[in-house]
Amino acid sequence: HAKLDDLCSSYDISNQGNKSDKQVGDIDNFIFNTIINSELSIDKSNIIDLYPNPNNGIFTIKIKRNACVGFTINIVNSLGRTVYSTISECNIKTIDITGKPSGIYLINILFQNKIYRKKFVVR
Numbered sequence: 001h002a003k004l005d006d007l008c009s010s011y012d013i014s015n016q017g018n019k020s021d022k023q024v025g026d027i028d029n030f031i032f033n034t035i036i037n038s039e040l041s042i043d044k045s046n047i048i049d050l051y052p053n054p055n056n057g058i059f060t061i062k063i064k065r066n067a068c069v070g071f072t073i074n075i076v077n078s079l080g081r082t083v084y085s086t087i088s089e090c091n092i093k094t095i096d097i098t099g100k101p102s103g104i105y106l107i108n109i110l111f112q113n114k115i116y117r118k119k120f121v122v123r
Contacts, residue, residue: 047116048109054121057098063091063111071111078104097122 049062063071075084075097083105084097097105102122109116 047111048107048118050107050118050120054123057100057122058094058096059120060092060094061107061109063109065091065111069112071109074108074110076106076108077101 047064049060049064051060053059061073070087070089073084073086073088073093073095074082075095077083077100083100084095086093086095100122105120105122107118107120
């Protein structure tokens, strides 16, 4: 299993604007490959609520855990490109990816040393 500390130390979201396009592409590929190649599957435990689904690019996610500890959110499109990344401290967050094309997306949440995934649709 991938460890949260290993992933976070390899991906510094705060400095993305200072990276060249090649470096950002390398980071996107690292995260996508790490997430896709992990042993975890789509959120069968139903730890993630995502609503509404389908949506217009604005939606809310809720982690069904009482702990307010940091978790990393990455959203990738159907081509495997990261379209949104953030770190959140609370278990509920509204996300706005309006302006992104309609399609199927995958949200990946790194939380308590596990990766949880959920598919959603933007119309």
